[in-house]
Amino acid sequence: MQSVLELSNVxxxxxxxxxxxxxSFSIKPAEIVGLMGDNGAGKSTLIRVIAGNHTPSSGSYRLNGNDVHFTKPAEARASGVEVVYQDLALCDNLSASANVFLGREIMRTIGPFKFLDHGAMRRRAVEIFRELKTETRARDLVARMSGGQRQAVAIARTRLAQSKIVLMDEPTAAISVRQVAEVLALIKRLRDQGTAIVLVSHRMPDVFEVCDRVIVMRRGQKVADKAIASTSPQEVTALITGAQASA
Structure with a gap:
C-alpha cells in the first residue's frame, strides 16, 4: 500500500x-501514528513543516507519491492535509455547523445576490456528526459546548474537506476523563473512514490505546519509530527522557 505521507531526511x-x-518517516492510509517527545523535542516544528507553515531547510516531502513543496498552509489543505490545533480555532459565537464550514461556506444565489445557505450547511454538518457517531448538534453554539464536543466540531471540519491526513495537536489535553474517551472514539472513527492520523500527545495511555505506531523525538531527531505492539510505556518514557538512546 502506498504511503499517504513520506518525509525523507527533513x-x-x-x-x-x-x-x-x-x-524520516511515512504513514499509510487508515494508520494512526503517535508523535511523542519532551518540550522542545521538535514535534511542533515537524507538524508545522507537514502543514505548510514552515518550509524544510533540506530533505524531501511526498504526499500520495508526489513531491510537494508547500509554502503556506492553504496549499497543504488543498492537497488534503488538515490540522486540528490544540486551541481548535473555533468561533464561540457561532453554531457547530457554522464552525464546520468556516472558510468553506456554501452559498446560494438569488438574482445578482449571494447568501449563506445555512440550511445546506446544517444538513451536511448533521450528516458528518452522524458519521462520527457524536452527540454534538449542528445548531448548538460552540460557546456552550464541552471540550469533547468542541473536538468533535474540529474533527468534523476535517471530514468536510475529505482530508487524506489529519495532524492532531494534543486533542485530549485539558478535558475530563469521560471526554477523553469520546475524543479517542472519534479518532478511531476517523481512522476507520480511511484517514491517516498523526497524533501529537503527552498522554501515554491515549497513544497506546489508539495508535498503531509511535514515533519519539528528542532534540530535533527521531530516536524511535516502533509498532505499539512491540514497545511499552516504560520504553517510550526512557526514549523521551534520554535514559535509552534509541530503538
Whole structure:
C-alpha cells in the first residue's frame, strides 16, 4: 500500500538553531501514528513543516507519491492535509455547523445576490456528526459546548474537506476523563473512514490505546519509530527522557 505521507531526511533550522535534523518517516492510509517527545523535542516544528507553515531547510516531502513543496498552509489543505490545533480555532459565537464550514461556506444565489445557505450547511454538518457517531448538534453554539464536543466540531471540519491526513495537536489535553474517551472514539472513527492520523500527545495511555505506531523525538531527531505492539510505556518514557538512546 502506498504511503499517504513520506518525509525523507527533513531538516529545519532557524538561523543557528537546528530544530529538526534528518527526520524520516511515512504513514499509510487508515494508520494512526503517535508523535511523542519532551518540550522542545521538535514535534511542533515537524507538524508545522507537514502543514505548510514552515518550509524544510533540506530533505524531501511526498504526499500520495508526489513531491510537494508547500509554502503556506492553504496549499497543504488543498492537497488534503488538515490540522486540528490544540486551541481548535473555533468561533464561540457561532453554531457547530457554522464552525464546520468556516472558510468553506456554501452559498446560494438569488438574482445578482449571494447568501449563506445555512440550511445546506446544517444538513451536511448533521450528516458528518452522524458519521462520527457524536452527540454534538449542528445548531448548538460552540460557546456552550464541552471540550469533547468542541473536538468533535474540529474533527468534523476535517471530514468536510475529505482530508487524506489529519495532524492532531494534543486533542485530549485539558478535558475530563469521560471526554477523553469520546475524543479517542472519534479518532478511531476517523481512522476507520480511511484517514491517516498523526497524533501529537503527552498522554501515554491515549497513544497506546489508539495508535498503531509511535514515533519519539528528542532534540530535533527521531530516536524511535516502533509498532505499539512491540514497545511499552516504560520504553517510550526512557526514549523521551534520554535514559535509552534509541530503538
Amino acid at each position: 531538516s529545519k533550522n532557524f538561523g543557528a538553531i537546528q530544530a529538526l535534523t534528518d527526520v
